[in-house]
Amino acid sequence: MTMIPGVELEDPPRDLKFEHQTLFTTDCIQFLAELITTFDCKVEKVLLQRAATKIHLDVSGDLPEFSSLTSHIRDDKEWKILPVPERLQNRHVDVGDLAPCDTERFLKALKSDAQGIQVDFDDGNCPTYSNQIKGLFNVYKAVRHHFKDAPHISEAPVLMLRPRAWNMIEHNMMVQGKEVPGALFDYGLLVYHNGKLLFENKSGPFFYLSKIESHHEARLWNDIFAWTEEKLGLRRGSIKATVLIENVLATFEMDEILYELREHTLGLNCGIWDYSASFVNKFGNHSAFLLPDRSKYVNMEKPFLRSYMELLVQTCHRRGALATGGMTAAILPSDKGSSQYHSILEKVTRLKLLEIKAGIDGFLVYDLELIKPLQELFLQHTNGKNQLDVLRxxxxxxxxxLLTMPSGGVTLHGLKYNIEVGILFVASWLTGKGHFIYQGQVEDSATAEISRSQVWQWVRHQVTLEDDSRMVTRGLIRDLVEEGIRVKLVDFLQSNTTKDKERLNTAISIFLEVVQKRDFPEFITTYLNLEHTFLASTAE
Incomplete structure (x- = not known):
């Protein structure tokens, strides 16, 4: 609890009292309270507008389009964003999905040759109070050069700070009687403690903005940045952000999003799974938007994703902004001489070369072993730090x-894999972890999102399997879980104790509940973050 009127802050976990006291100083709490008080109502308006848009799409049957109301922004070829800072001119390979509470991995990334680090409080992170405090404190230490053997912040890979998205709530702080937006909680603490130091070292503050759906939401972030710069005495335009275009609605407003953030943006990012899942989110009730098996029919070579990527590159480069691609989830085997190693590297290289040839300026990897070969790939196929001259x-x-789904059906393998990933993600969250390694690649909330979205949609539209013409139903999913998936996941998780088995049973129950809901839960992370079972499992 605090002495600041209207602010309630939960006590820290017992082993994080020092970190908590360092972060939550009286001045910092006052700054957080002012930030939240100033913008909380606008955040609520964003969420209400999202709900209204979804209702309109469901009731009217309308589809998104390039708005005539903002055509003057798209048609004006002259305006540009402010120049990209020197340290971000080269964004070839960043480390992605790095939950900063994982100190060991964070240090390895700081010591790596990557151009940047996605310091991820969102997709790859499970937002328990402990994880948030640990992650925030690790960033605090890195910026101040408190880690032994780690490079100075001016020489380390650039920190790209990714707060939670608007859909997430921070349960451990209340301002004026309301739990606070997770995005403002994370952003406020990050920028208050690190903004000036990062700026003085020409290393930030730089952010990722997740799950933006419209230029109105971009305008809100621009207002937040401008307010912050005035409060902290930073020069106007000091704060920079990359916007993740991971929602189909935002694809029709990319020019407008850059325009609203033209003093504060670096560019846009495209990623395959959250973007694909957004089609189910927005149009899941329409059979015309049935998304086929992602493991067989969905990749960046398909027209609806390739068109989205090429439009993003064209839009960014026309405005002087960087266009970055998604994260490579593959994990290379330790045996560099094995056929499996070369097969995985060949596949990764082929798909990333497709992005490079489209004009992408950089992308992310999870496996640090992929940094060097993919940096070399950029050097082989480009002429400099970036591809801003590739105007497409x-x-x-x-x-x-943009709105035409790829052809294809549903395989039994794809159905099982989606069920497995969805259940394992819930089980991971119940242990306080935001991502996990499964069958040679990292899985996080983005892959969990597409997995559970597809299962929900296939049940809703009663699709039949390519393999044996069985219909995808709630009963089939339950049968698949009991006939083999449960045992497979018990072995994978090494669920030997009664507690482990109970946790897996809980994860299965929650997943089955999510995929059979009458109304599609908008985000699986929102659903879990409000789930009493998750809150109880991660309580200190």
Whole structure:
């Protein structure tokens, strides 16, 4: 609890009292309270507008389009964003999905040759109070050069700070009787403690903005940045952000999003799984938007994703902004001489070369062993630090191309894999972890999102399997869990104790509940973050 009127802050876990006291000083809490008080109502308005948009899409059957109301922004070829800072001119390979509470991995990334680090409080992180405090404190230490053997912040890979998205709530702080937006909690603590130091070392403050759905949401972030700069005495335009275009609605407003953030943006990012899942989120009730098996039919070579990526590159480069791609989830085997190692590296190289040839300026990897080969790939196929000169004037993407689903059906393997990933993600959250390694690649909330979205949609539209013409139903999913998936996951998780088995049973129950809901839960992380079982399991 605090002495500041209207503010309630929970006591820290017993083993994090020092970290908590360091972060939550009286001045910092006062700054947080002012930030939240100033913008909380606007955040609520964003969430209400999202709900209203979803209702309109469901009731009217309308589809998104390039708005005539903002055509003057798209048609004006002259405006540009402010120049990208020197330290971010080269964004070839960043480390992604790095939950900063994982101190060991954070240190390895700081010592790596990557251009940047996605310091991820969102997709790859489970937002327990302990994890947030540990992660925030690790960033605090890195910026101040408190880690032994780690490079100075001016020489380390650039920290790209990713607060939670608007859909997440921080349960451990209340301002004026309300739990606070997770995005403002994370952002406020990060920028208050580290903003000036990062700026003085020409290393930030730089942010990722997740799950933006419209230029109105970008305008809100721009207002937050401007307010922060005035409060902290930073020069206007000091704070920079990359916006993740991971929602189909935002694809139709990319110019407008850059325009609203033109003093504060670095560019846009495209990622395959959250973006694909957003089609189910927004149009899941429509059979015309049935998304086929992701393991077989969905990749960046498909027209609806390739069009989205090419439009993003064209939009960014026209405005002087960087266009970055998604994260490579593959994990290379330790045996570099094995056929499996070369097979995985060949596949990763082929898909990333596709992005490079499209004009992408950089992308992310999870496995640190992929940094060097993919940096070399950029050097082999590009002429400098970035591809801003690749304007893609040959691209002319239509509304139809963006909204046409790839052909294909549903395989038994794809159904099982989606069920397994969804259950394992819930089980991971119940242990306080935001991502896990499964079958040679990292899985996080983005892959969990597409997994559970597809299962929900396949049940809703009663699709039949390519393999044996069985219909995907609630009963089939339960049968698959009991006939083999449960045993497989017990072995994978090494669930030997009664507590382990109970946790897996809970994860299965929650997953089955999510995929059979009448109304599609918008985000699985929101659902879990409000779930009493999760809150109880992670309570200190």
């Amino acid at each position: 004037e040959d691209v002319s993407v239509t509304r139809t191309e």
